[in-house]
Amino acid sequence: MGEFAMPVDRDVFDPAHLxxxxxxxxxxxxDEVLAACRRGERRVRLLPARVMVFFLLAMTLFPERGYAGVWRALSCRLRGGVVPSAAALRQARARLGEAPVKMLFDRVRGPVAPAGLAGAWWRGLRLVAWDGSTLDLADEPPVRAAFGAPVHGSGREGAPQMAFAVTVECGTRAILDAVWGHRRTSEPVLAEGMLGCLRPGMLLLADRCFAALRLWQAARGTGAQLLWRAPARLSGTLIQRLPDGSCLVERRGYAKGERHLRVLVRLIEAEITIRLADGRTRRESYKLMTTLIDHRAFPAADLMACYRQRWEIETALSGLKAVHKGSLRPLRSRTVTGVLQEFYALLLTHHLLRRLICHAALDTGLDPDQISFTITLHTTRDSLITGMGTRPCQAAQDWEHTLAQITTRPAPATRRPRTSPRVKNRPKVRYPFRNTHPNPKTQTATYHITIHHPPSPSPSPSLTSTPTT
Structure with missing residues (x-):
């Protein structure tokens, strides 16, 4: 198909900004992505594909607005421009499809933290983490059939949901990769689709639900180092006890298709004591497994403290779902193609916002964690309405104004240790109920890590040569 070559300052192309x-x-x-996906036009439309890409991204920045409201935000600087109807915008979305948005996300995603950025590196390794979650979708028969729905205790199905998994850079919370699947797709299966974003020089943090031996070997084959939480019942053949309290253990596969697998891992068991501000004490046992065998360069206590960085992905998912999309708002698309299109647009704009935070932190000397994601989101929405960042003659002034807005009240550089007990989510019911358990309060806490020393290994010369990393 032919490509259009129209000037950007024409009214029909003026809304192509963010x-x-x-x-x-x-x-x-x-334009390069649209040409690669063969979405260029032979004739100039009132809603070109280029404009629809930016309309989709703006749609994820204004999830509470309808199509007309999003278009007004994009084109409020225009005078006397054509205002398309909602039906015309839906048809233009259908013509665009999901492929250009997905390719654009693949072109933009990736790590953004430079070497030495605080919180993004540990002992020369880039900290990354992966985890899974779900997104609520519109209750339409095609969407329910494609993505599935959760089944409640009563046996009835809830609203449709999409299962997805993301890999996040811990220091900046930027998205490195993302995959989606059916509601019943397990997180380890989704994680197999994100192995391509792992590189040597990374330290991958993961929860215990990813502890399958086959996934462990696949992730280690990328060259990245691993630090995963192990299930409490995980056991293996003790090979060597190390001076720092950790031990080398041979893991064998017991699941179907994994019984021939043997790997050598370093196992760390510890008890974390949490003393709350009100005087109460809570204890929790943790078991970690890692590929970092050298106990001198990577002591067990330091690895246990480093694992706390995995919670950065929980904060990233909270910002994506609760702040950016809105916790009580499903995706607005009512077709399968529209859902995927909106999903990749949401990930793309979220990654761009995280990159903006990282650039602002580097310019001001702050830690990216000190800059509020909510303020950054609102500042970006305001700049889209006013057209900031689209005028080359005022680029420097617009950037200075943006820095002043998002770094006005940074968070403290060192935050106090806090804790809040995890509780089961409140069931989604239509009728009011009596809340007999008040919401738990976050309290200031102090942490103490005690490494458990395993017993001495029994002599078994045949095991020292069989395990492989």
Whole structure:
């Protein structure tokens, strides 16, 4: 198909911007992706594909607005421009499809933290983590059939949901990769689709649900180092006890298709004592397994303290779902193609916002954790309405204004240790109920880590030569 070559300042192409995020997503990159996906036009439409890409991204920045409201935010600087109807915008979305948005996300995603950025590196290794979650979808028969729905205790199905998994850079919470699947797809199966983003020089943190031996070997084959939480019942053949309290253990596969697998891992068992501000004490046992065998370069206590960085992905998912999308708001699309299109647009804009936070932190000397994601989101929305970041003659002034907005009240550089007990989510019911258990309060706490020393290994010369990392 032919490509259009129209000037950007024409009214029909003027809404092709994203405020202060425009520099991170130039029009030339969008045109290149559209040409690669064969979405260019032979004739100039009132809603070109280029404009629809930016409309989709703006739609994820204004999830509470309808199509007309999003278009007004994009084109409020225009005078006398054509205002398309909601039906025309839906048809233009259908013509665009999901492929350009997915390719654009693949072109933009990736690590953004430079070497030495606080919180992003540990002992020369880039800290990354992966985890899974779900997104609520519109209750339409095609969507329910494609993505599935959770089944409640009464046996009735709830609203449709999409299962997805993301890999996040812990220091900046930028998205490195993402995959989606059916509601019943397990997180380890989803994680297999993200192995391509792992590189040597990374330290991958993961929860205990990913502890399958086959996934462990696949992730280790990428060259990345691993630090995963192990199930409490995980056991193996003790090979050697190390001076720091950890031990080398041979893991054998017991699941179907894994019985021939043998790997050598370093196992760390510890008890974490949490003393709350009200005087109460809580204890929890942790068991970690890692590929970092050298106990001198990577002591067990330091690895146990480093694992706390895995909670950065929980904060990233909370920002994506509760702040960016809205916790009580499902995706607005009512077709399978529209859901995937909106999913990748949401991930793309979220990654651009995290990159903006990282750039602002580098310019001001702050830690990215000190910059509020909510303030950054609102500042970006305002800049899209006012057209900031789209005028080359005022680029420096717009950037200075953005820095002043998102770094006005940074969080403290060192936050106090806090804890809050985990509770079961409140069931989604239509009728009010009596809340006999008040919401738990977050309290200031102090942590103490005690490494458990395993018993001495029994002599078995045949085992020292069989395990492989």
């Amino acid at each position: 405020g202060v995020l425009t520099d991170q997503l130039p029009v030339e990159l969008v």
